[in-house]
Amino acid sequence: GNSVTQMEGPVTLSEEAFLTINCTYTATGYPSLFWYVQYPGEGLQLLLKATKADDKGSNKGFEATYRKETTSFHLEKGSVQVSDSAVYFCALRLTTDSWGKLQFGAGTQVVVTP
Amino acid sequence: NAGVTQTPKFRILKIGQSMTLQCTQDMNHNYMYWYRQDPGMGLKLIYYSVGAGITDKGEVPNGYNVSRSTTEDFPLRLELAAPSQTSVYFCASSYGLAASYEQYFGPGTRLTVT
Numbered sequence: 001g002n003s004v005t006q007m008e009g010p011v012t013l014s015e016e017a018f019l020t021i022n023c024t025y026t027a028t029g030y031p032s033l034f035w036y037v038q039y040p041g042e043g044l045q046l047l048l049k050a051t052k053a054d055d056k057g058s059n060k061g062f063e064a065t066y067r068k069e070t071t072s073f074h075l076e077k078g079s080v081q082v083s084d085s086a087v088y089f090c091a092l093r094l095t096t097d098s099w100g101k102l103q104f105g106a107g108t109q110v111v112v113t114p
Numbered sequence: 115n116a117g118v119t120q121t122p123k124f125r126i127l128k129i130g131q132s133m134t135l136q137c138t139q140d141m142n143h144n145y146m147y148w149y150r151q152d153p154g155m156g157l158k159l160i161y162y163s164v165g166a167g168i169t170d171k172g173e174v175p176n177g178y179n180v181s182r183s184t185t186e187d188f189p190l191r192l193e194l195a196a197p198s199q200t201s202v203y204f205c206a207s208s209y210g211l212a213a214s215y216e217q218y219f220g221p222g223t224r225l226t227v228t
Contacts (some may be wrong), residue, residue, distance in 0.1 A: 004156075034216075043118070043204055043219035044157075089156060099164055100145050100208050101172070102217060103158040 002027045004049035007091050015082055021075040021108045023064075023090035031092040033057075033066055033073040034102065036086045047075075047088070064103055085112045115140050118220035126226045127195045135190040135223050137205030145208040146188040147217065148172075148180065150201040157204065161185050163188055195227045 025031065029054060032051045042048040048057030053068035064075045067077040090105040121136045139146065144165050149157040159172030163182040177199060180190040186205075191200060202224050206217040 036219075041221075043221045044206075044217075045219065046216040049216070099162055099170070100159075100210070100215065100217070101162060102145070104158075106154055106156040112115055 001032075002092065002094065002103055004090050004103055004105035005090075006108050009087075009107070009109035010110060010111050012111045012113065013080060016079045019075075019077045019080045019110065021088055021090075021110070023073045023075065023105060025071050025073065025090075027071075027092055027094060029094060029096055030068070031094050034091040034093070035062070035073070035075050036063055036089045036091060036104075038089065038107070040086070042108070043055055044089060067068050073078075076089075080110075080112045083113055084114050085110060117141065118205055118207055118218050119221050120220035122223060123221070124224045126228065127185050128185070129195060129197065129227060132191070132194050133225075135192070135203055135205075135225075136161075137211075138186050139188075139189065139205075139207040139218070140186065141209070142185060142209060143207035143209050143216065143218070144185070145210065146182065147206045147208075148190045149204045149206065150170075150174065150199075150209070151204060151222075152201050160190065160203075163183045167187050178202060192225075198228045201225060201226065 034049045035047040037047045048059040050057040050066035058064045091102045118139045146160045148160040161180040163169045205220045208217045209215045
């Protein structure tokens with residue numbers, strides 16, 4: 001079946017450190033891939049997306065590249081801030097899905113300390 | 115625009131009680147979704163709707179019911195609450211089919227069943 005696997009958290013790092021969160025997927029066909037972020041006490045919001053192989057999504061200093069050969073969509077940021085502390089979810093949507101349903105990974109909590 | 119709103123924010127239910135979680139969106143989105151979020155488990159799709167009068171089951175529909183009488187509203191009904199339904203519930207909406215259409219999430223309802 002289709003699935004999304006993320007690295008376990010929490011990931012704790014200091015301000016200005018480099019962040020990588022690994023995400024790999026299993027899916028039939030060529031899914032669209034997403035990173036959502038959940039700040040404490042809030043709902044999820046879209047951080048970035050990529051809809052085809054080799055696409056790079058970027059937003060707020062975060063980047064992720066759709067790698068079909070390794071079925072991965074790793075999230076990176078070069079210099080994190082305390083305000084980046086949140087839970088990050090990788091998700092996929094099958095292009096054959098007519099209803100836009102998302103399948104989420106378990107989420108990775110990121111804690112950035114001053 | 116208020117986006118996606120959910121009520122209540124918090125609720126404690128006794129085993130066997132019933133309740134309705136409300137969800138309203140003001141973006142004229144056709145597609146709406148209900149997810150539950152359990153610790154360390156990511157989000158699981160409960161039910162979804164692609165328009166007024168059209169609903170379908172997601173991955174974990176047992177113990178829940180939905181209706182969609184208007185474009186704006188998508189209530190989730192819990193009958194005979196059980197401790198296994200203790201979770202955080204998120205409602206989301208989306209404009210349509212295209213992969214570029216993101217899902218917008220409400221702030222969530224934290225439900226405890228004791």
